[in-house]
Every structure is written in structure tokens, then in C-alpha cells.
Amino acid sequence: MSEFILPRRQLIARAAGFAALPLLSGCDAINDAPVVRKILSMGEVMHQHSQRALTDRNALAREFTRADLSPTFRPNGTRLPEGAAYAAHAARGFADWRVTVSELVNTPLSLSLADIRAMPQRTQITRHDCVEGWSAIGEWTGVQLSHLLAAAGLRDRARFIVFRCADRIGDANYYESCDLVDALHPQTILAWALNGQVLPIANGAPLRLRIERQLGYKHAKYLTGIEVVASLDSIGSGKGGYWEDRVDYEWYAGI
Numbered sequence: 001m002s003e004f005i006l007p008r009r010q011l012i013a014r015a016a017g018f019a020a021l022p023l024l025s026g027c028d029a030i031n032d033a034p035v036v037r038k039i040l041s042m043g044e045v046m047h048q049h050s051q052r053a054l055t056d057r058n059a060l061a062r063e064f065t066r067a068d069l070s071p072t073f074r075p076n077g078t079r080l081p082e083g084a085a086y087a088a089h090a091a092r093g094f095a096d097w098r099v100t101v102s103e104l105v106n107t108p109l110s111l112s113l114a115d116i117r118a119m120p121q122r123t124q125i126t127r128h129d130c131v132e133g134w135s136a137i138g139e140w141t142g143v144q145l146s147h148l149l150a151a152a153g154l155r156d157r158a159r160f161i162v163f164r165c166a167d168r169i170g171d172a173n174y175y176e177s178c179d180l181v182d183a184l185h186p187q188t189i190l191a192w193a194l195n196g197q198v199l200p201i202a203n204g205a206p207l208r209l210r211i212e213r214q215l216g217y218k219h220a221k222y223l224t225g226i227e228v229v230a231s232l233d234s235i236g237s238g239k240g241g242y243w244e245d246r247v248d249y250e251w252y253a254g255i
């Protein structure tokens with residue numbers, strides 16, 4: 001590594017119009033020379049590239065005003081999960097619904113909607129973009145996923161978050177997943193309200209994911225569980241989502 005870096009530093013120095021620098025043996029001596037220190041920082045271009053990629057992914061999705069709200073927020077995919085269990089929950093106003101946070105966490109959680117509403121809330125007006133070619137602007141309120149993950153405590157091997165859903169489509173339940181960059185993004189929330197009203201069943205009641213820097217199919221509705229895992233290989237067919245496993249939808253659907 002150092003054999004590679006030293007000649008390159010000299011090259012950069014020459015290209016920058018400096019006289020070729022004497023080869024210094026000690027690191028302190030190198031760092032003490034102001035010109036060399038500048039060149040060393042130029043040598044971190046690779047690092048800056050990865051930093052920029054991360055910064056871009058942390059940028060906020062555009063937020064809108066109430067004047068921009070779509071008159072109706074079109075539902076898509078499952079509009080009513082099948083089965084008696086979900087119907088019973090709906091009949092009780094989801095009073096007994098629970099969402100769990102499990103696997104690679106220090107403290108597994110099982111939270112009611114009341115628990116979630118008692119946490120700090122975020123409201124955001126964003127545009128939802130479905131891969132099928134429609135968009136809608138809605139106001140979402142809920143708890144930041146980062147808050148739940150901090151409460152549960154991520155273990156060292158934690159790399160991905162899997163979102164489990166109550167609705168079955170054909171042979172399997174819907175599910176989705178994301179990495180920790182999106183999981184900890186400030187606009188990634190578990191929403192229980194849409195446009196100031198309790199979330200309608202068609203839009204994912206009682207709780208659905210908003211992951212604003214990604215396309216619509218990543219926004220898992222009817223959330224029942226959040227699993228913190230080291231790998232997606234053993235989840236579903238291993239591609240990280242219900243549609244990713246079945247059609248050519250990308251796992252990372254960044255917008």
C-alpha cells in the first residue's frame with residue numbers, strides 16, 4: 001500500500017506545480033510539512049466519493065404544503081387484508097394490534113398503537129411514486145423508525161430491517177426490507193395517520209411504513225413486525241421483498 005501511495009503523492013506534487021519533495025521517512029515529518037498535508041488530503045478522493053454517496057442518501061425527500069395535497073390518496077396493492085383475524089382487529093379499531101421489533105436487538109419490543117402514538121411524532125407531506133406510473137401527495141404522521149431502533153438497541157451484526165405485513169397475496173405475506181441508511185433516515189416513519197385522519201384500511205391501517213427516498217412498493221402496509229437481521233438471504237427467496245422475489249423490481253428503489 002505505502003509503495004503505491006508514496007510515488008503517487010510525488011506525482012500529485014509535481015502535477016500541482018510543486019518541486020518534487022524529498023522523501024521523508026517518518027510520518028510526523030510528512031504531516032509537519034504543510035504542502036504535503038494538503039496533498040494527503042487530496043489523496044482522500046476515494047473516501048470523499050463514498051462520503052458523498054452516503055450524504056446523498058441522507059438528503060431529505062422534498063416536502064410539500066397542505067395546498068399540494070392530492071384530493072384522494074389512491075390505494076394500491078392490497079386494499080383489505082383477507083382473513084378473520086384482520087377483520088376482528090379492524091372491528092375493534094385495532095386496539096389490540098401490536099407491532100414487534102425483534103431479532104438482532106438488545107431489547108425486543110411489542111408495541112400497541114397507543115404506545116406508538118405516545119412516542120415523539122413526525123408529520124411530513126411527501127410525494128409517493130408508484131412504479132406503475134402514478135404519484136400522490138399525502139401528509140403522514142407517525143414515529144421515526146430510528147426512534148424505535150434506538151429504543152430496542154441494535155446489536156453489532158445488524159445490517160438490514162425486514163418489515164412483515166399482515167396481508168397475504170397468493171402464497172406468501174407481503175414483506176419488504178431496507179438497509180440501515182434508509183432505516184435511520186429522518187423521514188423513514190411508521191405512519192398511523194394520513195392527511196390528519198386515522199390511516200384508512202386501504203392505505204395500510206393501522207400502521208404502514210413511509211420510506212420517502214424509495215419507490216412505492218417499499219412502503220410496507222399493515223405492519224406486524226420489524227426484524228433486525230444480518231442478511232436477507234434466508235428471508236423469502238432472498239431478494240429482500242415480496243415483489244423483488246417474484247418480478248424484476250429492484251431491492252434498492254431509490255428516488
Ligand SMILES: Nc1nc2c(c(=O)[nH]1)N[C@H]1C(S)=C(S)[C@@H](COP(=O)(O)O)O[C@H]1N2
Nearest residue numbers: 074075076077078130165174203216219221
Ligand atoms: N402490505 C402491503 N404493502 C404494500 C403493498 C401491498 O400490496 N401490501 N403495495 C405496495 C405498493 S406497490 C404501493 S404503490 C403502495 C401503495 O400504498 P397506498 O395503498 O397507500 O397507495 O403500498 C405498497 N405497500
Ligand SMILES: [Mo]
Nearest residue numbers: 130131216217
Ligand atoms: Mo406501487
